[in-house]
């Protein structure tokens with residue numbers, strides 16, 4: 001290992017650490033779903049519910065945690081992704097261009113309509 | 116290019132494909148296609164150090180296209196091509212000056228590989244949020260890059276002529 005290796009490891013670790021401490025550590029309150037970059041809907045994580053996304057994906061919310069439970073995409077990678085509950089975690093369905101992102105409200109303006 | 120060099124690179128593509136297959140069998144699923152341990156990068160690193168970036172580029176590109184057809188889909192080829200090319204580009208920039216060890220070179224390569232894939236995902240998904248996924252994978256990339264670097268270092272120490 002050389003000095004530059006340590007600098008590289010240090011820099012990247014610090015960037016990651018900053019995000020873990022200030023972004024990913026917060027509990028999320030809402031899940032924002034977008035399709036093709038266009039917002040589809042925002043839902044509260046406080047309410048247990050099953051969300052039908054455009055008849056292609058199904059997102060389940062239980063105990064403030066969102067999980068993709070069904071999808072009609074060929075790769076089925078989205079339903080194998082871990083459940084999300086921490087600020088800025090997301091579940092992506094690439095073939096359907098669906099992204100579900102959980103967000104902590106104190107960092108958004110909360111002017112969005114929450115179901 | 117001499118016949119022996121072409122044969123050598125052909126063998127390297129084959130080894131890289133075997134690594135890709137081993138990884139294909141390991142059932143760790145990531146949402147952005149192609150983000151994984153990157154065992155095939157061992158081969159790319161060895162070629163980069165032994166024969167330079169041009170040879171490494173060809174082995175990398177041929178490996179990605181063939182493994183995409185064998186174990187993946189056309190979308191995966193696009194993601195992998197961008198990831199592998201950005202990774203090789205960044206490694207080429209720093210490996211020669213001898214200011215980084217092969218582990219450092221490999222770690223930067225792993226991070227840039229993920230970045231390349233996430234950039235394609237951001238464009239495909241038309242969403243900036245995908246970048247958080249890249250950040251959450253930074254430490255994992257450092258770790259896998261380090262392991263890949265050590266393996267490549269051991270292989271380079273064996274002199275086969």
Ligand SMILES: [Zn+2]
Nearest residue numbers: 071073078093
């Ligand atoms: Zn999916």
